[in-house]
Amino acid sequence: MAEPSPEGRFGEFGGRFVPETLIPACLELEAAFREAWADPAFRTELDDALRDYAGRPSPLTVCDNLSEQLGLRLLLKREDLNHTGSHKINNVLGQALLARRMGKHRLVAETGAGQHGVATATAAALLGMECAVYMGDVDVDRQALNVFRMKLLGAQVFPVSSGSRTLKDAVNEALRDWVATVESTHYCIGSVMGPHPYPWMVRELQRVIGDEARRQCRELTGADPDVVVACVGGGSNAAGIFSGFVDTAARLVGTEAAGGAAIGRGVPGVVHGMKSYLMQDEYGQVLEAHSISAGLDYPGIGPEHSHLWASGRATYEAVTDAEVIDAFQLLARTEGIIPALEPAHALAWVTREAAALAGQTVLVNLSGRGDKDVAQMMDVLGA
């Protein structure tokens, strides 16, 4: 995928719609990232951390049992096996190393499901930085395990009780923190969202998923997959895996939570520093998303996804909570892998569309593992 315009636009989407206070920090961050990304020493430092600390490369798993049941060839990119349990660590290690290089000693982050918060707390512990994580108090309740993990890692967790009390409001509060602390603090955004350069920078830091998967697919099958599927909240795991296949013939499919479908139910808007598809009312008030998955409970989407959709290169499909619950259990029983609820959205779409996908090779980005969701699913399933 290409670099955005100098103004941070992917087509008409993106930009830098933040308070004036943050503009110099965004400009400084862009310059620092460009310089670091072109510096072989920085790339080596990050690659070493991804390999020796995070456990990359992540494997590509062929799901023989589920493939047979669905009548297609299902491959999983196993981001669930990374240290901290999701793809979030790829982005966070890059941003934390960059923040240290910029002389910042404190990281602030928003989190929905807690995976990005845990990853940020982890990187902060590793690099000896302070860490503050904002999390909607609805999510604090349903992801109690991750809250405790963040605290164990030495982070401060601040429950957010404004608005919908979920990811959207955690982003607001993290932005407010950053407005007050910008001189010492790096805002470690967890997805391909926010003001330029974040959507581009986070995609570049996540493209390791797509680069590895492309090589692994070709080694394993001798070809590119027919379809690449990933769940989308802000859209970082999808951007990461799509970036490895955007120049192939593979069909790219993002799956949104039906209750948080920015593309499915939104129109272009501006919030959290970016112009992108957004669920909003007729007056531009942002609507509350509702999803079983805290990580996809977000009314917006990263601007590059809006552009991929508007340009026709990718499609975005909504799946319901009920379909997700089925897919969550299906993968556990057939393959012995308990997925996070977020990538269960991608699996749910594959399951629903199996007849149409018959005989095709389908690559799903299994962006995280389900340990964090087990307590919630005990309630849902009445276990």
Place this chain on the structure above:
Amino acid sequence: MTLEKVLRQRRDAGRKLLLPYVTGGLMGWQDAIRAAAANGADAVEVGIPFSDPVMDGPVIQQASERALDAGATPVNVLEGIRRLDAGIPVAVMTYYNPVFRAGDERFARSLADAGVAAAIVPDLPLEESGPWCAAADAAGIETVMLAAPTAPDERLPRICARARGFVYAVGLLGVTGERARLAESAVTMARRLKAVTDVPVIVGVGVSDAAQAAVAVRTADGVIQGASVVRRLMEGGPDAVGNYVAEVRAAIDEETR
């Protein structure tokens, strides 16, 4: 007469400027504006509440939520402004999404139709302000630009060149809300701006009471009183706002004697 002309005339006559902020749609907001006008406000800033006010601290967040819960929309707040007849210029403050949703030109025209003089859009920095400013200019709406303590010196003249009405000097690193003392950055910011522009320089964000306002206007042309006004409206109603505005008026007038 434009907001900028009003403010310049009063400033040039030796007066320090006082601009209270009131969240539109909050219970008693129109009476609060009338009370502010009657007690010495030079202009008023009316917030059109937005669901995700990232530049605002707890008080204005709460006010916005209350106003939205009570049914506030850009349309009915503007209708309320149109019927206000407070006798002082009105600047609207809102975030960019309600503007973008309506469309820049349509929103600008709706402000003009309501008799609004100016607009403040805190998440629309200089680099993103082009389409809105073009629409606002065409509709005769003055766009206030914000300048923050983080801006390097070379940026300030560019911000001031695009500012209409006044330049909003952000007094500190942080969001709106009351603080125990005036940040040094408020005075520094006002001084830096006064050095590069003749447009009125008004300090907002973190100017929290009459005493702080008095200190601020030793350097700045005036002050915005946001959270301190909105908190009084929520706790004590429009009369409390009127009393407070009178108190701040007296304190800043004292500085010009």
